[in-house]
Amino acid sequence: EPEVTQTPSHQVTQMGQEVILRCVPISNHLYFYWYRQILGQKVEFLVSFYNNEISEKSEIFDDQFSVERPDGSNFTLKIRSTKLEDSAMYFCASKVANSNQPQHFGDGTRLSIL
Amino acid sequence: TQLLEQSPQFLSIQEGENLTVYCNSSSVFSSLQWYRQEPGEGPVLLVTVVTGGEVKKLKRLTFQFGDARKDSSLHITAAQPGDTGLYLCAGARANSGYALNFGKGTSLLVTP
Numbered sequence: 001e002p003e004v005t006q007t008p009s010h011q012v013t014q015m016g017q018e019v020i021l022r023c024v025p026i027s028n029h030l031y032f033y034w035y036r037q038i039l040g041q042k043v044e045f046l047v048s049f050y051n052n053e054i055s056e057k058s059e060i061f062d063d064q065f066s067v068e069r070p071d072g073s074n075f076t077l078k079i080r081s082t083k084l085e086d087s088a089m090y091f092c093a094s095k096v097a098n099s100n101q102p103q104h105f106g107d108g109t110r111l112s113i114l
Numbered sequence: 115t116q117l118l119e120q121s122p123q124f125l126s127i128q129e130g131e132n133l134t135v136y137c138n139s140s141s142v143f144s145s146l147q148w149y150r151q152e153p154g155e156g157p158v159l160l161v162t163v164v165t166g167g168e169v170k171k172l173k174r175l176t177f178q179f180g181d182a183r184k185d186s187s188l189h190i191t192a193a194q195p196g197d198t199g200l201y202l203c204a205g206a207r208a209n210s211g212y213a214l215n216f217g218k219g220t221s222l223l224v225t226p
Contacts, residue, residue: 004156006156031212033213033214035214035216041218042216042217042218042219043157043202043204043214043216044216045213045214045215048211048212048213055211056210056211056213058213091156091157093214095212098211098212099212100144100145100162100164100206100212101162102147102159102162103147103159103212103214104159105149105156105157105158105159106156107154107155107156108154108155108156110154
């Protein structure tokens with residue numbers, strides 16, 4: 001069964017450094033999402049992306065965050081200058097259409113900021 | 115942000131018992147999804163409900179969407195240790211691009 005894959009599984013970065021999290025969505029999916037889950041808290045929406053544009057973003061997704069689809073397969077989340085509070089699990093999700101079709105999630109990247 | 119309240123937060127039962135998990139909101143959703151999440155992994159989709167009053171069954175799991183599309187329940191019959199895990203509900207709205215709004219989850223432990 002097709003799945004969303006994320007790399008790396010764990011990223012350790014010094015505060016202030018840039019980090020790029022990578023995702024390969026399911027191949028025929030057109031809508032892409034990033035979510036984060038701080039330890040012990042609920043999963044929170046960050047951003048949605050379609051047709052090379054941001055569709056929706058939450059208040060969490062400030063100027064330090066950006067997303068890109070650099071080629072036909074990858075979908076990336078960049079944090080320009082990481083803060084301690086950026087430590088979390090980051091999940092990528094994709095779905096086939098802009099409808100009530102379900103989103104399918106990757107296994108996440110655990111980001112640890114030191 | 116549309117709050118989704120899940121209850122109970124924790125549930126510990128014995129094998130063979132039945133249980134119900136609730137997901138409630140004051141907001142109407144276009145659809146609601148139930149996921150199961152294991153430690154260190156991403157949420158895995160169990161079901162999507164779209165129509166008010168809809169009932170879906172997945173083996174021993176029964177999912178119901180409220181008539182007003184504001185709430186949902188997950189009922190497990192004859193729970194087994196393999197049902198142990200974190201169950202998440204997540205609502206989507208068309209006017210927010212179907213971004214998912216998650217509940218905090220219900221952590222279920224089924225002991226033999």
